[in-house]
Amino acid sequence: MAWLALDEGYEVSLVEGRVAVRRPAGRQLKTVPKALRDHPEVDRLRRLAEWLDRHEAACAAQVDGWMVSSLPVPTALLARVWRDEAWQAALRDLAVVGDGDPDEVGFLRDATDAGELKVVNLDGETVRLSPRTVTLPHPVLLPDLDDVREFAAELDITQRVEQIHRATWTRPEDVKESATEVRDYAGGKFPSRFSLAARATGLGYRVSGGYATCRVRDGGRAVEAAVWIGEPYWEDESETGALSWHDEEGRAVRLGEVGPVAWSEGMRMAAALYAGRKIEEGGNA
Structure with missing residues (x-):
């Protein structure tokens, strides 16, 4: 974001999501000077930063909801929101599965305006996909999850929304099927x-x-x-x-x-x- 001129030569901007001030000589200050804390431009940027934080959290929550519920998401929707940095951060490197081949898993790297998705498949190749919808599968549904995790480690993949390294539990085979409660974590x-x-x-x-x-x-x-x-x-x-x-x-x-x-x-x-x-x-x- 560009620096905005204030009184007495000071400039203000958003740096890494927070309000920052620099002196006329260009040196950035560690904190906002007291004399500028109530300045209209500083207040405007502060409120913008708060909105961006809420927007980023909302995007991550929505993507997490898609993943937890394994809901099909239109590819056109992903292409539309990809330009937004908050959406892109929440979606990048998530494992996706196209509706055409439910066994083909890839890590999302890009979504183009033409409705194409660029993914890195488990062979390490970057491919283009144009499915009508994709799912962001819950890790418990991913086949060969350990292999997917190992490959992700090789690619140094970091996910904003926890997916492939999400802790998972599988229902024990000896569970009493007619029961309605689990007490493994009761009594804390x-x-x-x-x-x-x-x-x-x-x-x-x-x-x-x-x-x-x-x-x-x-x-x-x-x-x-x-x-x-x-x-x-x-x-x-x-x-x-x-x-x-x-x-x-x-x-x-x-x-x-x-x-x-x-x-x-x-x-x-x-x-x-x-x-x-x-x-x-x-x-x-």
């Missing part, structure tokens, strides 16, 4: 229900009533994973409860009917909440 103690709820929202999960929840679309079916975190307004010590899944009507889903993405994302949420528990020290730990 927190100083208060508020601190547990704050951890949930800080991780990006929704808190509703006594539950932390995440919504997943798995195999065309909308499912909500939920972990009990305690009654609202409970002020004493709280702990994580059981993990369960519910359909769109709020009915409990049997474990044998929970799809692979819903299972993985529900366990990921439960594990992330549990990881923030109080750790006892000493002889009784």
